[in-house]
Amino acid sequence: MKFIRTFAAFAAGLGIAYSASAQEQATTATSTGSKRPIPTSDQMFRKTIWRQVDLREKQNKPMFSEGKEISRIIMEAVKRGELQAYKSDSLTSTYNPQEVSGRMSYADKSFELSAEEKAAGFSESDLGGGGAAADDGWGAPAKPAKTKAKMVAKRDAKGNVMKDKKGKTIMVAAAPAAAPIAAPKTVNEYRYKDLYEMELKEDMIFDKKRSRMYHDIKTITLLVPSTLPSNTSGIETPIATFKYSDLVKVFRNNPENAIWFNPQNDAQHKNLADAFELWLFNSYITKVSNAADSRLDDIYGGGQQGILAAQQTAADLVEYEYNLWSF
DSSP states (O other): OHHHHHHHHHHHHHHHHHHHHHHHHHHHHHHHTOSSOOOGGGEEEEEEEEEEEETTSGGGGGGGOTTOOHHHHHHHHHHHTOSOEESSTTOOSEEOHHHHHHHTEEEOOTTSOOHHHHHTTOOGGGGGGOOTTOBOSSSSBOOOOOOOOOEEEOBOTTSOBOBOTTSOBOEEEOOOOOOOOOOOOOEEEOOGGGOOEEEEEEEEEEETTTTEEEEEEEEEEEEEOTTOTTOTTOSOEEEEEEEHHHHHHHHHHOTTTSEEOOTTOGGGOEEHHHHHHTTOSOOEEEEEOOTTOOOHHHHHTSHHHHHHHHHHHHHHHHHHHHHTTOO
């Protein structure tokens, strides 16, 4: 009898431990964005890598087909409330759909002065004919025109016209009219075709139980390219970051639109989730986890050196995996 009680207690304890372990693993997968997390105990080697994906490249165009751009699929899912957007790949804070829409918008600059016009001495007051003190065209401010104040009848608190002792209506100067409010600048959203830059964060993990290297994608970030004329900052601007596990659900739930276009066979288009699993895209490494959290171009001193370092880093990772099989 004592043995049965001891065994029952052991079985109950084992069940609780298993439940806690399963819950911990599920929570970890949800928080990191991984679709198929690999247990830490099975990881013999892991390196976090950031990759840049240019959707204009020939190998990446199937993800960017006309009307079915991956940027369109993602942003429309955000607007529908189907996909949660995050501020960074740390996944600690979120954006609402309105904030995301604002981050992929830009103000119309067509009514602003160019650098040449500013150098010539023009100012913002010259736009649209200027104000009362606008330049008269000869280098000196025009004198404001004198206007006669408009007189109106004075009224008491009840709105009745007030008169003096002689019965004449008391006249006073009318209050000046409020200055017209300048029309707001036109705000436009970037076209989905303009959003051709993505950043992908992944963990390269060698699973010692399966004896192979895995690309465990964590997050994908949409960027506003620095080369767009409407991007006046001149730098790549992140719009929002998304969990890869959430994106897979969106891609699976929209099979008609979320496709990797097969240019050889219209009957064999693939889902975007399958395209990422099969690694049917090209990318280049921009950052490898390091103590200073620096990008390769910052470490090696420039864009060209960063590209060469990216190629060398990719070759080193392949060589490392190959050497794991050497005895």
